[in-house]
Amino acid sequence: MTRDKFINKLDRALISVPYEERKDIIQDFEEHFAMGENEGKSEEEIAESLGAPNQIAKEVLASYYLGKVEKSSSTGNVMRAVWAVIGLGFFNLVIVLAPFVAIAGFVLSGWIAGGAFIVSPLLFIINILLFPDSFNLIDMFASIALSGAGILLIIGMYYLTKLIRTVFIRYLNYNVRLVKGGMKA
Structure with a gap:
């Protein structure tokens, strides 16, 4: 060439x-x-x-997007970095995508559960408005307790999401170095 x-x-x-x-x-x-x-x-x-120029470009793109994630870890930057690292080879499809999907599912479910817990008093109030005879003091206190647990869960998920993002970015950087052959004994 x-x-x-x-x-x-x-x-x-x-x-x-x-x-x-x-x-x-x-x-x-x-x-x-x-x-x-x-x-x-x-x-x-x-x-x-x-x-090969295409392989060189894949490595450069992976490094470029990982650099962008380290500067500004928006969801879009993380997704572009994940796809760039996966693009380095078929091996990465399993090694990067599977953990990413599992971790993203865990984090998303934590945020959804926290949000659902927080709105439980609102659901209790709606239930009372629709069915006034169904008022139960235990249900009211349970919804208030769930709301407090939801607030704690959301706070915990905020810090856990930041930690997971940092660890996953390090994992992506490690993977890029491994694929490029930069892991020396």
Whole structure:
């Protein structure tokens, strides 16, 4: 593969990276070609030694999105980082997606349970308005207790979500380093 073909493929694969950062990445690979040519290598040999442009782009995208998550861990950034890491290989489909789905389900269920507990007094009031004869003091106190438990659960889920997000981002970074071959003994 020639220099121009390699650079064009890499540039197209990195289209989602902002122009300035993409320009820096492309410039780095241009320098690889220049250094290789100074050593007497052909463009094809240099391109082969660098690897496939699509695989390089996948690794760059994974690192880019993980960097974005570390700066601003919005849901969109986390999702893009997860998909970029999964895109590194089929192996990651199981190793990244399965834990992500399980953890996301656990966190979502905790938030839903907390919210449901908090609104239980409202449901008790609606029940009394619809069926005035069904008033029961135990039900009233149970709904108030559930509401308090819901508030505590929501507070706990806030801190647990932050912790899980941090740990999962570290796991994604570890996975990217592992796939890139950066794990040295």
